[in-house]
Amino acid sequence: MIETESLTKRYPRVTALDRLTVGIEPGVTGLVGANGAGKSTLIKILLGLSPATEGTAAVLGLDVATEGPRIRSLVGYMPEHDCLPPDVSATEFVVHMARMSGLPPTAARERTADTLRHVGLYEERYRPIGGYSTGMKQRVKLAQALVHDPKLVLLDEPTNGLDPVGRDEMLGLIRRVHSDFGISVLVTSHLLGELERTSDQIVVIDGGKLLRASSTRDFTQATASLAVEVTDTERHPDGTRAALDAFTAAGLTARADGHLLLVDIADESTYDTVRDAVVALGLGLVRMEQRRHRIAEVFKSKQEKEGGSRDAA
Numbered sequence: 001m002i003e004t005e006s007l008t009k010r011y012p013r014v015t016a017l018d019r020l021t022v023g024i025e026p027g028v029t030g031l032v033g034a035n036g037a038g039k040s041t042l043i044k045i046l047l048g049l050s051p052a053t054e055g056t057a058a059v060l061g062l063d064v065a066t067e068g069p070r071i072r073s074l075v076g077y078m079p080e081h082d083c084l085p086p087d088v089s090a091t092e093f094v095v096h097m098a099r100m101s102g103l104p105p106t107a108a109r110e111r112t113a114d115t116l117r118h119v120g121l122y123e124e125r126y127r128p129i130g131g132y133s134t135g136m137k138q139r140v141k142l143a144q145a146l147v148h149d150p151k152l153v154l155l156d157e158p159t160n161g162l163d164p165v166g167r168d169e170m171l172g173l174i175r176r177v178h179s180d181f182g183i184s185v186l187v188t189s190h191l192l193g194e195l196e197r198t199s200d201q202i203v204v205i206d207g208g209k210l211l212r213a214s215s216t217r218d219f220t221q222a223t224a225s226l227a228v229e230v231t232d233t234e235r236h237p238d239g240t241r242a243a244l245d246a247f248t249a250a251g252l253t254a255r256a257d258g259h260l261l262l263v264d265i266a267d268e269s270t271y272d273t274v275r276d277a278v279v280a281l282g283l284g285l286v287r288m289e290q291r292r293h294r295i296a297e298v299f300k301s302k303q304e305k306e307g308g309s310r311d312a313a
Contacts, residue, residue, distance in 0.1 A: 001025065001059070001151075001152055002022075002023070002058070002152075002186065003023065004022050004042075004055065004056070006020070007055035007056065007257075009038070009041050009050070011229055015207075017038045017052070018207065018208040019055065020038075020302055022213050023264055024203065025200075025201065027183045027185075027189065027200035027201060028174065028175060028185045028199045028201075029185065029199055030188075030199035031203050032192050032203065033188075033190065033204060034190075035190055038208040039205065039209065042205075043188065045064060046059050046063075046075075047064075047068065047077060047153065047154065048064045048068020048069070049068070059071045059075065060075070060257060065161050069291050073102065074150055074152070075153065076146055076147075076148065076150040076153035076154070077153070078141045078142055078145040079141065079156055084129045084137055084141065085129065086128060087128055088101075088129060089125065090116060090140050091112055091113075091162070094116060095108050095109055097147055097148075098112055098144075102148070111147050111149070113148055116175075118173075119142050119146075120169075121139050121140065121143065121279070124136065124211060128156075136302035138158060138160075138161070139170075139173070142155070142170075142174075152183065152184045152185070153177060153185050155187040155188065157188055158174065158187060159194060167194060171197060173279075174187055195216075199212070199216050200216060201216060202219045204219075224291070225262045225263060227288070228260065228261040228274055228288050229259060230284060231283055231286060235281075235282055236281060239284075240260055242284060243261055244256055244288075246277040246280070247274065247277055251273075274288060275288070298310070
């Protein structure tokens with residue numbers, strides 16, 4: 001669906017994308033990165049709205065440098081920022097966007113009704129958008145991205161400003177875009193956890209560089225750790241430190257995070273090793289549970305490794 005090769009975008013004082021090479025297959029792909037990582041810049045280049053400084057990119061086999069209008073006719077786009085006219089209804093706006101995409105009047109009205117029903121706005125479709133909640137406005141933006149039946153939709157931070165219930169509902173809608181209609185999705189977020197539940201693939205970028213790209217299953221396995229909490233005893237007043245030393249001596253990769261110990265899960269034997277080490281020390285095991293790294297931790301781990309490599313050099 002999307003392919004980039006050494007894609008670079010430089011501004012006078014910052015490099016937004018730095019030799020990004022990645023291939024994105026059909027399905028739902030999560031593009032994850034902290035704010036300022038280059039996600040929105042990448043989407044603008046893929047839509048042919050912003051030229052790359054170096055490198056190449058193709059969307060649906062079309063060169064973004066020369067075939068931007070054709071790409072935009074085949075792709076839906078949901079921008080991050082609030083860009084909706086407050087004084088028109090959802091129906092008027094989505095019909096207008098459908099007409100802009102080339103649909104004749106009757107087809108535009110029919111597609112608009114179907115799409116607003118899909119996103120849960122059918123009953124509210126004639127109300128002015130200015131009176132909508134944030135969640136409803138996000139659904140309007142999703143509807144206009146889908147109304148012309150694109151092959152691919154690019155959704156930039158679609159859960160921004162939503163409460164937990166609204167986030168879950170939006171993520172469910174995004175998943176159904178692919179499962180019900182066969183439309184591939186590239187969705188950006190700075191929250192790894194929400195995309196793990198929605199995406200088939202995860203692409204992580206940091207500072208404009210590719211950090212990791214893999215299936216969601218491989219990604220979550222690779223970023224899993226064991227959170228361990230132990231009690232202090234008279235024999236070991238600092239039980240956390242004693243357990244950390246024991247885990248390290250047993251060949252595990254572990255680090256302290258406040259009162260918790262985070263242990264990298266090498267395989268199933270990691271659980272037994274942790275349990276045996278705690279028992280041998282005579283400590284109480286308060287909890288031992290698998291957790292996922294937050295995206296900030298993934299970046300921190302990368303930076304620590306790079307720092308260690310530079311120090312060694």
